[in-house]
Amino acid sequence: MALPDALSRPPTAWQRRPRPFRWVKRFLPRTLFGRSLMIMMTPVVLAQAIATFVFYDRHWETMTNRLAFGVAGEIAMVIDQMDRTAGEEGRNGVFVAAARTMDILVTFSPGERLPEGRQRLRGILETTLAKALDERVRRPWWLDTNVAHEWIEIRVQMPDGVLSVLSPERRLFSFTSYLFILWMIGSQLVLFTVAILFMRNQIRPIRRLAVAADAFGKGRDTPEFKPEGALEVRQAAHAFLVMRERIRRQIRQRTEMLAGVSHDLRTPLTRMKLQLAMLPDHPEVEELKADVADMETMVEGYLAFARGEGGEAPQPVELGSLLQEVAGNARREGGTVALDLGPAAEDEVVLPLLPATLKRCLANLVGNALRYGRQAWVTLRPAPGAWEVVVDDDGPGIPPTQREAVFRPFQRLDPSRNPETGGVGLGLTIARDAARRHGGDVVLEDSPRGGLRAVVRLPV
Ligand SMILES: Nc1ncnc2c1ncn2[C@@H]1O[C@H](COP(=O)(O)OP(=O)(O)OP(=O)(O)O)[C@@H](O)[C@H]1O
Ligand SMILES: [Mg+2]
The missing domain is CATH 1.10.287.130 (Signal transduction histidine kinase, dimerisation/phosphotransfer (DHp) domain)
Incomplete structure (x- = not known):
């Protein structure tokens, strides 16, 4: 479709003013659907993100901290008890008591040594636990969070061996935190789905x-x-x-x-x-x-x-055969017309058209080409969002300054340029009117054949 005049004019000063956040626009959704969805979802997501952040910061960290210090404190106590009781018997007694009262499994491997150096820590659980162990146990330690499903192993270096403590993960982990996050994501998904369904219905009439x-x-x-x-x-x-x-x-x-x-x-x-x-x-x-x-x-x-x-009502018309008909008519009147259907030669190009109106439009253009030139070349070619019929001739052409004027009714160029012709000057007026009734237009250009080129644009 031809752009309205206001859009095809060069930009005026206010349009050319630099707009600082223009690049942001490229990342914004272009459809109304996308934009309304974004307007609706952004505050929700933002609010929930802030809530989650605060929750993490306050609740989760304090929670994990408390739990970690609890377990570290228990380990410190076991070590303390071990130091006080002599002999293997006494030690085992401490371990059994720990298993029964504190839910941790303690074993001792004499003579073993922990790996050298400091372990690399991952995640909030490990870092918090490390801090707690440093503060409460005050001995070299080693963490293994993947020792078994839902179990954590903490090994502590003792003077004569390694103390291994197995603790269930739930002792260090608050699962309600997960629930909270899941609930957040879940509620957002529900909101999103409902919003999409409702927005769809609102956009459809537009x-x-x-x-x-x-x-x-x-x-x-x-x-x-x-x-x-x-x-x-x-x-x-x-x-x-x-x-x-x-x-x-x-x-x-x-x-x-x-x-x-x-x-x-x-x-x-x-x-x-x-x-x-x-x-x-x-x-x-x-x-x-x-x-x-x-x-x-x-x-x-x-x-x-x-x-x-x-x-005349629009109806599906095969462009290729319509062009053949126009060319055939012109040839019957003695004109030389070369027809190139391009892609339409193999495939049918069917558009909703006003056949008689379009035929008159093309007949006028071909008629002009034959009247002012010796031969007409008619070409069908695809263009973005449209099909274009190009009519070329080898006549004198029309100077660029006159190319708009000739579309006016009864407008004819200096008769000395085309002496033996007897038109009235309505041909191009009718042609343009016909093309515009299809939502297209006729424009005049220089032809590579030496004369005038008329391009009829028909939007699909
Ligand atoms: N292919 C062409 N080559 C050169 N000049 C042309 C061409 N087509 C149109 N013109 C010029 O534009 C003028 C207007 O063309 P238009 O088709 O509207 O009228 P016409 O051909 O003079 O008369 P008719 O109403 O019979 O078509 C013509 O008089 C001619 O001077
Ligand atoms: Mg004419």
Whole structure:
């Protein structure tokens, strides 16, 4: 679709002003769906993240600290007891008591030594426990958190061997902390799912409105479109419907008026022709006759234009065969037309089109190419979001400054450039109007064949 004028103009000063956080935009979601989801979820996630952080900081760390110091204190006590009791018997008594009252399994391996150096610690549990052991036990130690499932081994270097303490993990770990985190993540997931479901339903009517507006812009109809959704969306949809109706009415009115005026002009023109035919031969009469003939052609042109705008409905059309038909018609009238269907030669290119309107558009362009040049080259090519029909010729072309002017009704270039032609100057007007009714446009360029290139853009 052609951009509205305001968008295709070069940026004005306020648009060019540097915007400091433009790069942030690249990371933001582009759809309304994504944005609303982000607006909804960001505060929730942020609040929960802060809560989690505070919880970690305050609750979890204090908890782990207390538990770690508890276990370290028990180990210190066992060591203390061991120092006081002599003999293996007494030692074993201490170990049994520890197992029974404190839930830790203690064994002693005489003569063993711990590995040298300090162990590398991972995670909050190990660091907290290490701190507690340093403070309470005050002997070299070694940690093994993976000794068995849900068990932790703490080995302490004694003067004559290694004391091994096995403690269940739950003694050092607060599982409610996990629950808390799980609950946080879980509640966020639930919120997220509910938000997605609700947002989807809110976005759908907006998307439908966009589709209907796009289709109307391309001359296609969406009669089933009805306003629905939130109040604002409904308002926009309603405004669109009113606007669509007004545009349709305007087109109808214009067409009817044009057809009426052209039709009514025919009768006095025919009368004038008859009266002129009855006048005696005279150079001035001949001139008058030529003028009347010109006026008749103009009126016919207007009528054809007006008729074309009558209610032709869009229908699926195969572009390739439509182009072949246009080229065939031109060849039958003696023109040389080279046709290149590009990808459409193998695959069918089917678009919803107004066939008669488009045929007249292309026939006018090919007609111009053959009238002002010797040969016409018609090419179909894909473009982003559209198909383009390119009509080239080897004629004199149109200077860039004139390329907009020639689209105006009855606008013809200096007749000395193309002496033997007898058009009225409606061909390009009709062609552009036809393309715009498809949501596309006709633009003029220089042709590599030496003459003019007309590009008809048809959005898919
Ligand atoms: N392919 C072309 N090469 C050179 N000049 C062209 C070409 N097509 C159009 N023009 C110029 O643009 C003018 C307007 O073209 P347009 O098709 O609207 O009218 P026309 O060809 O003069 O008459 P008709 O209404 O019969 O088509 C022409 O008079 C001609 O001067
Ligand atoms: Mg023409």
